[in-house]
Amino acid sequence: MGVVVTSPQFKDNARQAMADAPLQRALGHVRKNFIERRAAAAAGLPEFEALRDSARDIKNHTLAHLDLYLEEWERKVLAAGGHVHWARNAAEANRAIVDICKARGAKTVTKGKSMISEEIGLNDALAAAGVAAIETDLGEYIIQLRGEHPSHIIAPAVHLNKDQVESDFRRVHTHLPKERDLAEPTALLAEARAVLRQKFIEADVGITGANFLVAETGSSVIVTNEGNGDLTQTLPKVHVVIASIEKITPTMEDVAQLLRVLARSATGQEMSVYTTFSTGPRRPGDPDGPQEYHVVVLDNGRSSMLGGDFEDMLRCIRCGACMNHCPVYHAVGGHAYGWVYPGPMGSVLTPTLIGVDKAGHLPNASTFCGRCESVCPVRIPLPKMMRHWREREFERNLSPAALRSGLKLWAFFARRPALYRLATRLSTKALHLMGRTKGRFAKMPLASGWTDHRDLAAPQADTFQALWKQRRETR
Amino acid sequence: MTARDDILANIRRARGVAGGEAPRRAAVEERLARAPTGIIPARARGDAAHRLALFRARVEAASASFATVADAAAAPDEIARYLRDANLPATLRMGADPRLAALPWAGTAIEIARGASDGHDLNAVSFAFAGIAETGTLALVSGPDNPTTLNFLPDNHIVLIEAADVVADMETVWARLRERFGKGALPRVLNLVTGPSRSADIEQTLLLGAHGPRRLHVVLVGAGEIGRQD
Numbered sequence: 001m002g003v004v005v006t007s008p009q010f011k012d013n014a015r016q017a018m019a020d021a022p023l024q025r026a027l028g029h030v031r032k033n034f035i036e037r038r039a040a041a042a043a044g045l046p047e048f049e050a051l052r053d054s055a056r057d058i059k060n061h062t063l064a065h066l067d068l069y070l071e072e073w074e075r076k077v078l079a080a081g082g083h084v085h086w087a088r089n090a091a092e093a094n095r096a097i098v099d100i101c102k103a104r105g106a107k108t109v110t111k112g113k114s115m116i117s118e119e120i121g122l123n124d125a126l127a128a129a130g131v132a133a134i135e136t137d138l139g140e141y142i143i144q145l146r147g148e149h150p151s152h153i154i155a156p157a158v159h160l161n162k163d164q165v166e167s168d169f170r171r172v173h174t175h176l177p178k179e180r181d182l183a184e185p186t187a188l189l190a191e192a193r194a195v196l197r198q199k200f201i202e203a204d205v206g207i208t209g210a211n212f213l214v215a216e217t218g219s220s221v222i223v224t225n226e227g228n229g230d231l232t233q234t235l236p237k238v239h240v241v242i243a244s245i246e247k248i249t250p251t252m253e254d255v256a257q258l259l260r261v262l263a264r265s266a267t268g269q270e271m272s273v274y275t276t277f278s279t280g281p282r283r284p285g286d287p288d289g290p291q292e293y294h295v296v297v298l299d300n301g302r303s304s305m306l307g308g309d310f311e312d313m314l315r316c317i318r319c320g321a322c323m324n325h326c327p328v329y330h331a332v333g334g335h336a337y338g339w340v341y342p343g344p345m346g347s348v349l350t351p352t353l354i355g356v357d358k359a360g361h362l363p364n365a366s367t368f369c370g371r372c373e374s375v376c377p378v379r380i381p382l383p384k385m386m387r388h389w390r391e392r393e394f395e396r397n398l399s400p401a402a403l404r405s406g407l408k409l410w411a412f413f414a415r416r417p418a419l420y421r422l423a424t425r426l427s428t429k430a431l432h433l434m435g436r437t438k439g440r441f442a443k444m445p446l447a448s449g450w451t452d453h454r455d456l457a458a459p460q461a462d463t464f465q466a467l468w469k470q471r472r473e474t475r
Numbered sequence: 476m477t478a479r480d481d482i483l484a485n486i487r488r489a490r491g492v493a494g495g496e497a498p499r500r501a502a503v504e505e506r507l508a509r510a511p512t513g514i515i516p517a518r519a520r521g522d523a524a525h526r527l528a529l530f531r532a533r534v535e536a537a538s539a540s541f542a543t544v545a546d547a548a549a550a551p552d553e554i555a556r557y558l559r560d561a562n563l564p565a566t567l568r569m570g571a572d573p574r575l576a577a578l579p580w581a582g583t584a585i586e587i588a589r590g591a592s593d594g595h596d597l598n599a600v601s602f603a604f605a606g607i608a609e610t611g612t613l614a615l616v617s618g619p620d621n622p623t624t625l626n627f628l629p630d631n632h633i634v635l636i637e638a639a640d641v642v643a644d645m646e647t648v649w650a651r652l653r654e655r656f657g658k659g660a661l662p663r664v665l666n667l668v669t670g671p672s673r674s675a676d677i678e679q680t681l682l683l684g685a686h687g688p689r690r691l692h693v694v695l696v697g698a699g700e701i702g703r704q705d
Contacts, residue, residue, distance in 0.1 A: 029679035033679040046517070047516045051513075054513045054514050064490070067483050067486045067487055068494070068499060070482075071483070072507065076659065086477070086478040086482055088482060138674045138685055139674075139676035142676065142677075155675070158679070160677075161678060186682055188677055189674060189684070190684075193684070193686060196686065197594060197686075200594075201593075201594050215507065216507050216510065217660065219661055225673050225685065226685035228685070230626070230687065231628070231687075234627065235624075245482065250503070250510075251507060251510040251511075252645075252652075253649065256513070257514065260514075269669075270609075273537075273669055274687065276664060276665070276667070277661055277664065278664055279662070279663055279664075279665075280663060281663070282663065285618065286622075287570070287591040287624075288591040288623050288624045289617060289623060289664065303489055304489060305489075307490055308489070
């Protein structure tokens with residue numbers, strides 16, 4: 001159900017993605033826009049680095065007391081007249097939401113953008129129960145029309161170009177005149193706005209995610225730019241929030257700290273356009289708003305991450321900065337990662353959620369350049385955690401045989417320093433002699449992984465260690 | 476075991492705690508009671524003139540338009556001018572806020588509708604609960620006075636704000652909310668709005684007017700002329 005896992009085929013996915021010309025064109029926008037905008041936003045706030053520390057500390061404090069803050073948050077939701085549904089896994093979360101929809105005879109639900117709903121495969125579960133789910137975020141709407149899944153956690157259709165969107169709108173919006181002009185992005189936006197406006201008004205249930213759940217007040221918080229999340233939760237009779245347990249944030253002040261790094265890291269805005277705190281259902285005298293307010297709070301393996309090597313990952317606030325700055329993401333895009341969460345955060349999170357046996361390639365899809373960690377607003381040590389996964393993959397004999405025997409061979413020499421020095425000196429000298437005319441090799445046995453794509457430089461006359469020693473002796 | 480008990484037990488097992496330990500409970504209670512403020516950017520610190528100038532600059536940076544009126548009684552004329560200049564019909568929906576009801580609408584040609592929106596209104600006006608100078612953000616609260624639907628359904632949203640309600644930062648808004656609604660309580664909806672609706676989902680090109688208002692016009696009441704801040 002939900003996203004079909006293709007993470008085990010990461011290498012094939014990546015190869016295909018790199019040969020996909022429209023995808024490569026679309027990825028150019030990520031490389032340029034996201035990086036420049038975040039850099040400008042960070043430079044525009046002298047306190048930005050200190051706020052990153054503050055955000056990290058708030059998340060660490062919350063994770064250390066997660067059980068107590070969850071209990072406090074639940075008390076507050078109930079006091080405001082809301083309902084809380086606890087879900088251990090995807091199946092329980094889907095069942096809770098389907099039950100709410102069925103009990104109210106819902107035929108259509110509108111949805112704000114929610115990565116958790118992708119994680120649990122909510123749309124398929126609703127469809128199986130005869131409930132049509134309509135994505136209302138522009139990017140989500142576009143990819144729903146195409147039967148695709150998000151390729152980015154905050155820009156779900158970032159892998160597409162506008163001509164692709166135009167042809168999808170012409171294919172699906174058949175009630176509109178054929179000769180209409182959709183050449184400009186503004187025309188596409190206006191058309192989506194008009195089509196979805198009616199859906200907002202007709203929907204029986206509105207489902208949103210949450211960026212934060214506030215323990216102090218029992219509120220859920222969504223952060224959006226389009227306003228679709230607000231229409232989704234304001235117009236229908238029932239508002240359902242789906243959120244995972246680590247979204248808990250102690251106080252309003254803590255939310256303010258996190259908001260100051262969230263939008264800046266994500267889109268380079270100081271604040272997203274709409275930051276909305278929702279607390280319970282419609283109150284006496286309210287002329288609008290939902291009559292019921294439900295929160296489905298999901299674990300799905302997260303509680304098991306506490307206290308272990310991957311706890312730091314639970315600080316993630318889903319800004320997308322790590323993928324926006326990742327050379328691997330820039331090269332292959334989000335779909336190659338083969339599940340819901342792409343980029344560096346996905347490479348760490350996906351193995352914990354679907355298993356390292358399926359997602360073992362992802363932590364290997366890194367150059368360890370460290371840009372992800374250098375921009376993470378909550379300072380998650382992403383490269384370190386990818387290394388943890390590589391170690392586990394090795395321990396569980398999941399890495400390929402050639403790699404394992406190569407490492408064993410290397411280890412044999414590495415444990416015998418004199419032999420290691422002798423062997424490397426001999427091979428370095430041999431390569432130097434062989435390559436002295438051209439200074440490089442176009443082909444080399446056992447090194448085709450390198451030489452198929454570029455020349456291998458011929459080494460200098462001796463090893464680094466030997467040259468170093470010589471230099472010190474001559475001084 | 477219910478899912479709730481199971482999840483909480485899992486968390487406690489992973490943490491190596493029982494849940495009831497006094498120091499942990501005390502840490503949580505203390506944080507909830509005291510709500511420490513953390514780091515507040517210095518940029519909004521200063522006197523009222525600085526705060527209002529920064530507010531104006533940030534509102535305009537977020538692609539909203541901005542006007543000032545000497546007192547609330549001058550607001551209907553400013554709104555009529557705004558609608559006329561934007562070639563919009565002279566219609567306006569508003570909630571039951573007594574501050575809006577008291578204004579001299581009869582002096583303009585604007586046709587007034589009252590109550591929540593059903594999606595068929597072009598223009599609406601709301602009174603903000605507060606403004607945040609740090610980011611040019613408006614804070615609006617739900618209820619009959621200023622229905623939430625007015626913030627999102629109409630194409631053009633006009634928001635009035637008293638100069639005295641423009642504060643430095645979010646933390647000051649939180650303090651005012653606690654004063655009004657009580658500690659640990661919020662109105663059903665608190666909207667923080669920074670500029671008009673937008674999307675960059677098509678080729679990362681930023682376009683205004685995605686699902687919410689295409690235009691946001693902020694009218695500051697009772698501040699005199701606010702200088703542009705560069």
